[in-house]
Amino acid sequence: MTTTALLVMDVQQAIVGRAEHGPDYLPRLARALDAARDGGIPVLHVVIGFRAGHPENSGRNRAFAALPPGAFTADDPGAAIHPAVAPRPGETVITKKRVSAFTGSDLEVVLRSGGIDHLVLAGIATSGVVLSTLRQAADLDYRITVLADGCLDPDPEVHRVLTEKVFPRQAEVLTVDEWVKTAG
Known part of the structure; x- marks a missing residue:
């Protein structure tokens, strides 16, 4: 039994639609999912999601207070996971209420x-969900791998600094192609 899981985080229609990415990003990320599935590695889809009316959001939280009414609720088509990386039957979807995949979710449970102790992280944005999840996972003593080109950020320089200078302090940083070679 594997002790590794691939976390594909915040790759939702509205987020992908706002993120600048080349035509290779989603196919590359789909390759990582295929490699995990072929290697028997669980794929966990992490999404941001709120109840109608956003009772989870405080006006003190700058990021979430700015969301329009109805954003990332069950009725919002933008909350759906992008079809290029959609869950297969039996794959777990984790709904979080804040930036980190752990906060307001049942991810740790x-x-x-x-029996998972090694997390492979990918998603949008590098400076958001990936950074926050990596930091919390490190504090919880998980082994961590970040798929550098499986992450996107609105600021390419921030992405570069995080993946080249910050993340290597707490995680192994690989490309999708490098990881695919080891996933099976």
């Missing part, structure tokens, strides 16, 4: 229940 799912990981512990599955």
Whole structure:
């Protein structure tokens, strides 16, 4: 049994639609999912999601207070996971309420229940969900790998600094192609 899981985070229609990415990003990320699935590595889809009316959001939280009414609720088509990386039957979808995949979700319970101690992180944005999840996972003593080209950020320089200078202090940083070679 594997102790590794691939976390594909915030690759939702509205977020992908706002993120600048080349035509290779989603196919590259889909390759990582295929490699995980072929290698028996669980794929966990992490999404941001709120109840109608956003009762989880405080006006003190700059990022979430600025969301339009109805954003990332069950009725919002933009909250759907992008079809290029959509979950297959039986794959777990984790709904979070804040930036980190751990905050306001049952991620840690799912990981512990599955005996997972190694997280492979990908998603949008590098300076958001990836950074916050990496920091919390490191504090929780998970082994961490970041798929550098499986992450996107609105600021390419911030992405570069994080993946080349900050993340290597707490994680192994690989390209999708490098990781695919080891995933099977």
